[in-house]
C-alpha cells in the first residue's frame with residue numbers, strides 16, 4: 598500500500614493539511630509528531646498501538662519497548678533487524694492455542710515473516726525446524 602493512499606482510508610485520523618504541513622499524513626496519526634518511515638505512527642505511539650493490540654491497554658508499551666531493546670532489535674529466528682512499523686511483530690513463545698499465557702514473559706519480538714511460518718509451534722519446536 599502506498600503511503601499517499603492512506604489519507605483516503607483514514608481521513609479522520611490525520612491532522613489537517615496546513616502550509617506548514619502540506620501533506621498532513623507525514624506525521625503520526627495519533628500525536629502529530631514525526632512518524633516512522635514505514636508506519637502512520639511515531640515510535641512512541643506505535644508501541645502504544647502494539648500494546649493496545651495485545652493487551653487492550655497502552656500501559657505495556659514501555660515493557661514492549663524494553664523487550665525489543667533487550668533483543669537488540671534482532672529476530673531470534675531470522676537474525677534480521679527488527680524495524681518497528683515495518684517487520685517487527687510480537688510472537689508468543691508458547692502460542693495461546695497451546696496454552697501459553699498472554700504475558701510479556703511469554704513474548705518476544707520476531708520478524709513478521711518468521712511469525713507467519715512459526716504458526717502454532719512453540720519457540721523450541723520452531724528453533725529445531727529452522728536448524729535442520
Ligand SMILES: [Zn+2]
Nearest residue numbers: 625628639642
Ligand atoms: Zn505519535
